[in-house]
Amino acid sequence: MVKVTILGGGNLANHLISVFLKTEGILLQQVFNRSLHKIKKFEGQTEITDNLDSIRKSDLYVICVSDSYIETLANKISNLDGLVVHTSGAMSLDILTRHNRKGVFYPLQTFTKDKNVTFENIPFCLEANKESDLEVLKNIASKISKKVYAIDSNQRKKLHIAAVFVNNFVNHLYQVGEDICISNNIPFEILHPLIIETANKLSDLSPREAQTGPAKRNDQKTIAAHKEDLSTDLKELYSLLTEAISKTETHGNKL
Amino acid sequence: MVKVTILGGGNLANHLISVFLKTEGILLQQVFNRSLHKIKKFEGQTEITDNLDSIRKSDLYVICVSDSYIETLANKISNLDGLVVHTSGAMSLDILTRHNRKGVFYPLQTFTKDKNVTFENIPFCLEANKESDLEVLKNIASKISKKVYAIDSNQRKKLHIAAVFVNNFVNHLYQVGEDICISNNIPFEILHPLIIETANKLSDLSPREAQTGPAKRNDQKTIAAHKEDLSTDLKELYSLLTEAISKTETHGNKL
Numbered sequence: 001m002v003k004v005t006i007l008g009g010g011n012l013a014n015h016l017i018s019v020f021l022k023t024e025g026i027l028l029q030q031v032f033n034r035s036l037h038k039i040k041k042f043e044g045q046t047e048i049t050d051n052l053d054s055i056r057k058s059d060l061y062v063i064c065v066s067d068s069y070i071e072t073l074a075n076k077i078s079n080l081d082g083l084v085v086h087t088s089g090a091m092s093l094d095i096l097t098r099h100n101r102k103g104v105f106y107p108l109q110t111f112t113k114d115k116n117v118t119f120e121n122i123p124f125c126l127e128a129n130k131e132s133d134l135e136v137l138k139n140i141a142s143k144i145s146k147k148v149y150a151i152d153s154n155q156r157k158k159l160h161i162a163a164v165f166v167n168n169f170v171n172h173l174y175q176v177g178e179d180i181c182i183s184n185n186i187p188f189e190i191l192h193p194l195i196i197e198t199a200n201k202l203s204d205l206s207p208r209e210a211q212t213g214p215a216k217r218n219d220q221k222t223i224a225a226h227k228e229d230l231s232t233d234l235k236e237l238y239s240l241l242t243e244a245i246s247k248t249e250t251h252g253n254k255l
Numbered sequence: 256m257v258k259v260t261i262l263g264g265g266n267l268a269n270h271l272i273s274v275f276l277k278t279e280g281i282l283l284q285q286v287f288n289r290s291l292h293k294i295k296k297f298e299g300q301t302e303i304t305d306n307l308d309s310i311r312k313s314d315l316y317v318i319c320v321s322d323s324y325i326e327t328l329a330n331k332i333s334n335l336d337g338l339v340v341h342t343s344g345a346m347s348l349d350i351l352t353r354h355n356r357k358g359v360f361y362p363l364q365t366f367t368k369d370k371n372v373t374f375e376n377i378p379f380c381l382e383a384n385k386e387s388d389l390e391v392l393k394n395i396a397s398k399i400s401k402k403v404y405a406i407d408s409n410q411r412k413k414l415h416i417a418a419v420f421v422n423n424f425v426n427h428l429y430q431v432g433e434d435i436c437i438s439n440n441i442p443f444e445i446l447h448p449l450i451i452e453t454a455n456k457l458s459d460l461s462p463r464e465a466q467t468g469p470a471k472r473n474d475q476k477t478i479a480a481h482k483e484d485l486s487t488d489l490k491e492l493y494s495l496l497t498e499a500i501s502k503t504e505t506h507g508n509k510l
Contacts, residue, residue, distance in 0.1 A: 067477075090469075107446055110452055111468060115459065123445045149445060158439040159446075161481045166432040166446050167453045168468030169496040170425045175462035175503065178420040184413040190363055190378045190404060191414075191421050192457055197365055199420045199454040202447055204370065207430035210470055212365060213423030214345075222322075222345055228418045233499065240495055241424045244488065248430065 005030045005055060007073060008064030009038030011111045012087060016064060019119045019144050021045050022054055026143060029058060057080055060140065062105060063096075071095050083133050089160040091152040093127050103128035103137050105146075106156060110167055119144045125151035127158065176234060208248065215245035256282045257395055260310060262328060263319030264288030266366045267342060271319060274399050276300050281398060284313060313337055315395065317360060326350050338388050347408040348382050358383035358392050361411060362400070365422055373401045380406035380414065431464050431489060451461040463503065470500035 004026055006017055013031075017039070020028040028046045033039045036050045041096035049055070059061040061077065063070055063086045070086045077084070079100035085103040086096065111117060124141035126148065128134040134150060141148045151159060174195065181188040201210045216224040223242055227235050259281055261272055265359060268286075272294070275283040283301045288294045292307045304310070310332065318325055318341045325341045332339070333353035340358040341351065351357040359382040366372060379396035381403065383389040389405060396403045431449065456465045469477040476504040478497055482490050 036443060058280055063353065069473075079480060101434060110456070110465075112456065112460070112465075117351045121448050123448060125445070147445075147448075149442070151445075155439050155441050158435050158484065159441055161484060162432040162435040162441075162446060163449060164468055164470075164481065164493075165428045165435070166450050168466065169493075169502065170428050170450070171340040171453055171456075171462050171466055172470075172496055172500050172503070173425050173428070175466070177258065177417040178462055180413050180420070184410050186406065186410050186414055186417075187404070188461075190380070190402075190406075191417060193376050193378060193402075194364055195421050195425070195454050195457060196417060197425055199450050200448060201365070201426075202429060205367070207426050207433055207442075210365075210367075211423065211426055211430070213419055215419075215427075225412075226419065227264075229413065230331060235504070237495060237499060238424075240492060241427055244492060245423065245427050247488070248427070250259075 001025060001027050002136075003027050003029050003057075003059045004062060004140070005032070005058040005060070006062045006064055007032045007055075007077070008062075009033030009035060010065065011113050012107070013039075013064040015111055015117045015119075016087075016107075016115075017042055017046070017060065019117070023143050026140065030056060052076055055080065060085065060136070062087060067091055071097075074099065083128070083136060088218065089125070089156060089163065092157070093129060094153070101128075101130060101133050103133055105137055105141065105152070106151075108159065108163065109189075120146055123147040123149055125149050125156055127152055127156065176237070187253070209218065211245065211248075213245075215242040216249060218246060257281060258282050258284050258312075258314045259317060259395070260285045260287070260313040260315070261317045261319055262287045262310075262332070263317075264290060264293030265320065265403075266368050267362070268294075268319040269368075270351075270366055270372045270374075271317065271342075272297055272301070274372070278398050281395065285311060307331055310335065314338065315391070317342060322346055324350075329354065338383070338391060340392065344380070344411060344418065347412070348384060349408070356383075356385060356388055358388055359408070359411065360392055360396065363414065363418065363497075375401055378402040378404055380411055381405050382407055382411065403463075431492070464498065466503075468500075471496040471504060473501060473504070 006052045008205050020026050031039050032049050039048045039118050061084045065073055066086050067090055071115055074096045075098055084096055085100045085101045085105040087105050093104050107122045109122045122145055124145050126137040138148055178188045201216040274279050285302045286294050288302050294303045316339045318328055319326055322343050322345055329351045330353055338356045339351055339354045340360040342360050344361050348359050361380040362377045364377045377400050379400050381392040393403055433443045433447050
């Protein structure tokens with residue numbers, strides 16, 4: 001039985017607490033958060049506390065707070081023995097300066113409050129400064145997910161950039177699509193099946209193989225007609241993405 | 256029983272032929288294509304021909320060819336009576352100049368060769384110059400799909416632009432993500448669940464509500480660190496999309 005302590009009360013912390021509570025082989029023995037009310041609902045299922053001094057000995061301490069607070073919180077628990085990990089895609093392992101045994105336990109997914117999460121298919125990106133601790137993390141992650149990867153800090157940084165492109169930036173393009181629909185009295189739901197299929201295609205085809213449309217076909221007539229219809233900001237975005245697709249067609253991989 | 260004739264042998268034509276053949280209340284009486292070999296596989300299930308002069312009287316003629324060839328083909332069959340439609344998201348209804356009864360029968364989806372299509376959830380955008388013909392199209396479309404919309408030529412043009420953003424441009428961002436992964440020895444599949452969840456979120460949240468990430472949080476430190484890691488082209492794309500997200504946060508709808 002691995003004894004685990006979670007520090008944090010946000011979205012991800014809540015999802016991790018829920019899954020750890022129901023996973024065999026894991027004993028979630030304590031949850032700490034500065035505001036007790038955010039973890040109040042777990043009272044009775046695990047010990048909850050807002051007092052760092054009352055944190056007990058555990059095998060694994062999972063720091064699950066916003067990026068800017070990780071270092072401060074880690075330093076406050078530098079007296080504790082055991083493996084200390086954070087859950088951030090953007091922060092290096094080395095941010096945990098005062099701990100001898102440290103690691104990263106990063107589930108690569110976008111978490112929505114109040115929306116149930118099935119961890120089974122969420123990739124866990126793991127790192128530790130000791131090989132034996134990487135094994136500890138792999139063991140725990142594989143209890144809740146089928147997808148477990150060893151990813152070092154440099155790779156994780158790149159992965160985080162890639163995630164910004166395929167999540168935040170993609171979501172912004174969805175929003176552009178919605179804005180265009182709203183302005184023209186078109187229900188945005190018309191585009192949902194296309195959006196889902198575009199994402200699903202990746203299980204069969206690489207994005208390069210899956211690409212279609214006026215930029216790929218170099219259909220200048222359609223491109224010009226589209227630009228005419230767009231506001232200045234959107235025209236700039238349209239042009240840049242169209243050029244980027246054309247360059248890919250001409251030069252292949254551009255990194 | 257509605258008698259239907261399809262003209263074309265590409266991806267969409269093939270998918271439409273398949274679904275029409277198995278739909279009750281629709282008689283696919285003939286398929287025309289310039290190259291017979293592309294529709295050869297339907298021989299025995301329907302009449303196939305490469306001769307425009309042998310096209311028989313039908314209730315509905317579906318022109319299902321590339322945008323640039325629609326007008327030419329439509330003009331070649333201007334002698335035929337009946338309702339003539341094209342299936343293009345990008346072309347106006349009026350391109351069918353010589354036909355008295357005309358319409359558009361546009362399934363808004365990205366079609367992949369050899370990949371089975373379930374039309375049931377594909378939105379059909381319909382238009383006709385006569386109200387009674389719009390009803391004919393609605394009747395046929397609702398036999399194969401649950402999602403049927405009346406969309407006029409101007410709306411369809413905007414919808415096509417929106418589709419370029421949420422499909423072609425999104426797919427390009429997937430490719431950027433893949434390129435970053437490949438360059439750093441990271442399996443791209445790590446990002447698949449995030450990509451799928453980002454798309455699926457739209458059934459519960461608007462893109463504005465779903466947005467997260469450094470641009471949304473105005474996290475300048477992370478943004479600067481990301482830019483430092485990117486090539487010139489990608490830096491430009493990153494900056495433009497980051498600015499666009501910031502503007503949305505500040506000013507709301509920007510169209």
